[in-house]
Amino acid sequence: MLDISLLRKDLDAVVERLARRQNPQPFLDVAAFRTLESERKTIQTRTEELQARRNSLSKQIGQLKAKGEDVNAVMAEVGGIGDELKASAVRLEAIQAELQGMLMAIPNLPQDSVPVGADESGNVEVRRWGTPRAMDFAPRDHVDLGAPLGLDFETGARLSGARFSFLRGPVARLHRALAQFMLDLQTQEHGYTECYTPYIVNREILEGTSQLPKFEDDLFGVIASPGAYRRAVAHAPGSAGSSGADVYVQERDDGAERLEVKPRNQYLIPTSEVTLTNTVREQILDAAQLPIKLTAHSPCFRSEAGSAGRDTRGMIRQHQFDKVEMVQITKPEDSDAALEQMVGHAEAVLQKLELPYRVITLCTGDMGFGAARTYDLEVWLPAQNTYREISSCSNCEAFQARRMQARYRNAQGKTELVHTLNGSGLAVGRALVAVLENHQNADGSINVPPALRPYLGGLDRLAV
The missing domain is CATH 3.30.930.10 (Bira Bifunctional Protein; Domain 2)
Known part of the structure; x- marks a missing residue:
């Protein structure tokens, strides 16, 4: 995986080196990356501002209480800031996950001495x-x-x-x-x-x-036979069966049990x-x-x-x-x-x-x-x-x-x-x-x- 700071510092240079592998390069949606990065920066800047404002208001609350004055309005603002910070954290986590997915799909950058060729x-x-x-x-x-x-x-x-x-x-x-x-x-x-x-x-x-996620089609996944798990029906739903896979026992409308197996991710x-x-x-x-x-x-x-x-x-x-x-x-x-x-x-x-x-x-x-x-x-x-x-x-x-x-x-x-x-x-x-x-x-x-x-x-x- 590439260092994301390389893309943030000089995206054009990274794209040029990727294009040596295949031109035009199909590995990175540059527009989508720029959009996500812009939103990430905006959220982080706003988060810093909100945290500073909350700290300031917290001091005000202490001062107002010391004077015996009403703090309800200030506390309401602090509560609103907390809600916005939580929403920002959720969105920031989603953006980071999208950026990580992008990075996982980008191949390594060829050394400068590698001959350039299409195939x-x-x-x-x-x-x-x-x-x-x-x-x-x-x-x-x-x-x-x-x-x-x-x-x-x-x-x-x-x-x-x-x-x-x-x-x-x-x-x-x-x-x-x-x-x-x-x-x-x-x-x-x-x-x-x-x-x-x-x-x-x-x-x-x-x-x-x-090898993953790029080349999953080239791999043989390991999927255990459901028959191997029927011996594990007595296990509680979601518990590990005799082979270590997750076993789910669900009750049908007619009262019978249905066994479902979640294969190992191997x-x-x-x-x-x-x-x-x-x-x-x-x-x-x-x-x-x-x-x-x-x-x-x-x-x-x-x-x-x-x-x-x-x-x-x-x-x-x-x-x-x-x-x-x-x-x-x-x-x-x-x-x-x-x-x-x-x-x-x-x-x-x-x-x-x-x-x-x-x-x-x-x-x-x-x-x-x-x-x-x-x-x-x-x-x-x-x-x-x-x-x-x-x-x-x-x-x-x-x-x-x-x-x-x-x-x-x-x-x-x-x-x-x-x-x-x-x-x-x-x-x-x-x-x-x-x-x-x-x-x-x-x-x-x-x-x-x-x-x-x-x-x-x-x-x-x-x-x-």
């Missing part, structure tokens, strides 16, 4: 590593390569629908090996602390990392960035604690709203996938360097897996909602003859911290918002795709990169 065509390549392997046979994609090794989309679809997969045997083992390798690399060589986090979080946690995590970053929520950290570097392997759940028809074949775009996430919490002056470091930590995974890739700086029109600057890592996929995203590393600066009220005490002893960064280290399913396709042989077997062999009992080749 991914404006992204800028920074560097490449590795040379795509020349194959003397037609490369097969991961779907064909993985099927004999246990990659099963038919069972996944039968169990859960489209965009789910079922892994068994060698490919399931490879998937596990990749996750373990990534965790070990990030913890043992790069200094991250391994975490295990909840997969279900409350609404305010997703608001803290800016969601499956779209990434463990959400849980890791929120570990500093509503805290004041000591400067000596920073930087905090956390990593976790978790499933990620995304509805993929708006992706109909895109990447329908294979594991590139799934409703459920695994990821090893990296999060850093830093002092503001250290966050830019931390971003470069984090990109290097993601690159190390690809290099050790011997996978060609390129690093891209995202332009203003392609960056995520909460990011001030983002690098994408794109891995080479021979079957598609192109690079595809496998990691995204972002500096969110104070945008998430302001929502979470995550602060630290600086050298001057004052509290200041921390900066938050997140990045994939890496997406496990896409790494599996890349290993299968880049290390395939003409007979369909897969050469195991040396870095993964200790996690596969020394195997150097996967074959049926």
